[in-house]
Amino acid sequence: MFRKYVPLSLALALVLAVGCHQAPVATPTEWGITVHDAPAASKHPPEALTGPRDVPADSYLPRQLLVRLAEGADAAVALEGFERFGEISLGDRIVGLRIPEGMSLVDAHARLLDRPGVTDVSLNWRQRPSASYVAPNDTLFGSQWAHQVTEAKALWGGADPVKNLDASKVIVAVLDTGLDVTHPEFAQRVVAAADFSVDPSRPSSQMRDTDGHGTHCAGIIGAAGNNATGVAGLAWDVNLMPVKVLGEQGGTDFGILSGFVYALGLDSDGNGLDDDGYRKVLPQGKEDCRTRIISMSLGSSYQGRSPFYDFVFAEARKRGVMVVVASGNDGAEVCAPANSPDCLSVSSTSRYQVGEVIWEWLSGFSNRGDRIDVAAPGGQIYSTVPTYANSTGTTSYATMSGTSMACPYVAGLAALLVAKHDPSNTRLNAAFHDQVRQHIMATSDDLGALGRDDKYGHGRVNVRRAVTSPFPAQVL
Incomplete structure (x- = not known):
């Protein structure tokens, strides 16, 4: 019924x-x-x-x-x-x-x-973007405080460095404002770009990001590392699929849902695209790549659940695709679509630094509640922006703040875990999805009240611990 x-x-x-x-x-x-008490639902x-x-x-x-x-x-x-x-x-x-x-x-x-x-x-x-901008041997790596508190920096210099993980068969789809596909930080790793922001029923393969938000999020996930230029993302060789669902006039639920289904590797009729769709235009050597993570830095002020997002997120889980969603920036309860059960809902932390000492706590803008799964750094995050004119007022690199920045950090960590534990893309099922989800939560740093709490969820992610700790044999 x-x-x-x-x-x-x-x-x-x-x-x-x-x-x-x-x-x-x-x-x-x-x-x-x-943060302020959540307003009552209308x-x-x-x-x-x-x-x-x-x-x-x-x-x-x-x-x-x-x-x-x-x-x-x-x-x-x-x-x-x-x-x-x-x-x-x-x-x-x-x-x-x-x-x-x-x-x-x-x-x-x-x-x-x-x-x-x-x-x-x-x-x-x-749906509309709303952002706050500030005009390894990577020249700007010292500005990336997130890699310090999550201990990612320690891995890159250790005996089992993250850079040795082969994420070249992993695709992270970024549903956002687009991507500067010419940015040198993403060279040879942009696949199957599609723009659903104008006409979702007729997506275009042409891609630009005049806002800058999508390029910033993509850099957090996968800006090239150890290339003596700019910043370093978490997964240096991961493939990025920019799915533009927000344009200059915003976007719509239907456009986002259409882009989401495309990112899963399905056409609008629910058919796989391996034979005659986007996989056919993947660069040579990437034919075996699969979408394993979908990053959605989208939020709302609606505290009810959306049956449409619940539905497509559940379908993604069945296919072993991890959906990571920003919790929102109202300083209130987690809102749709991050309150859907089959996604990782991410709150944001900010740093307060005096000399070499860093204090970290929940960002003032971050939403919280019983649907927060984990937290990640989201305040004053340095990352990529388009090399051409965009709404940030600067080019190539800039800082932004928001749960939008925390979300792709978790997506990047998920990409590393998939690369380590399923390098051949054979575990495309809900069981593996649940293992990755549980592992990210179990290896996080417990900030705030002891145990899970409504601000940090199970804690702020710890990249070093997640990558080096034993993977759960089964979901508890």
Whole structure:
């Protein structure tokens, strides 16, 4: 039996945004900070769809809805009277619909929920970036404090260095504002770039990042290391798949979901792409590469769960693909999509340094709650930005702050663990996914209250310990 879900997102002030912005005021404590109490969830009735009091008029597409159809449902019957603008299939189907003239959002929502085979209905929310910018032998490595506190630096100089891990068959998909594919830090390692930000039903292979956010996140994951230039990412030889889902005017849930399915290695009908899709255009020598991690520096102010993200994240887990999501920057409870159960939800830490001494605690902007899995450095993170003009106001390298920066750090660590424990890409299943997830949490540094807590989850990730500690034989 299918439960017909009437999402609170239809009435809440859900405005998804790239997870980084200025921090609210926070109160230091002996082991961290106390951020503001989470605001209560909105209780607006469905009628708010006709004019939500707290939702900007441009925060969603006014004449569109997303519908999830159960596998085998008769789409002609379920969607009669509505024009389709796109479709994604993973067994169940997610269909984008245009509302007929003369029909209100409230009426359309009610009618669709009553149709046979319809399991979920939601607005097609816009997503916008919102970031805070500051214009090994890598020349800027000394500015990368994250590698110090996570002990990644110790590995690179040790007997079992991270640089000897072969991540060349691992793909990390970065769903973001795009990527400067010409940046020297990513040479020979950008694969299958796709832009879903303009028309999700007709993605383009052309790629630019005029915002800079996506390039910054990608550098945290995989900027080249030990090349005497710029910064070092965590996984120096990992392949990066830039999937642009946010453009100059933002993006939509449907665009992000479409990009997510593409990143899994499936087309919009849920078919594998090995024969005639993006794998065919992989560079020579990379035919055996697979998407193993999807990094999403996206957040929202909606504290309810999205059935659409729950659905696609669960499908990723079945395929052994780790989804890492920024928890958000409202100093409040974890919001969608980071509150979905089948992703790693990441909070952010910041540093306070006097001389050689570094204090580290929860960033003032970071969300927290019972869905935080781990924390990672996210305050004042130095990384790559486009070599051409972009909204950071600088080129090549810059600092940003946010859970957006913490998220790709965990994605980079996950790539190292996949490279070490499944170098041939044969363990494409939920069991291996769960092992990686558990290992990242179990090897983290326990900050804050003893044991798991709502600020740091199971702790701030420790790269050295995660890479060198025995891998769990099974998930507990």
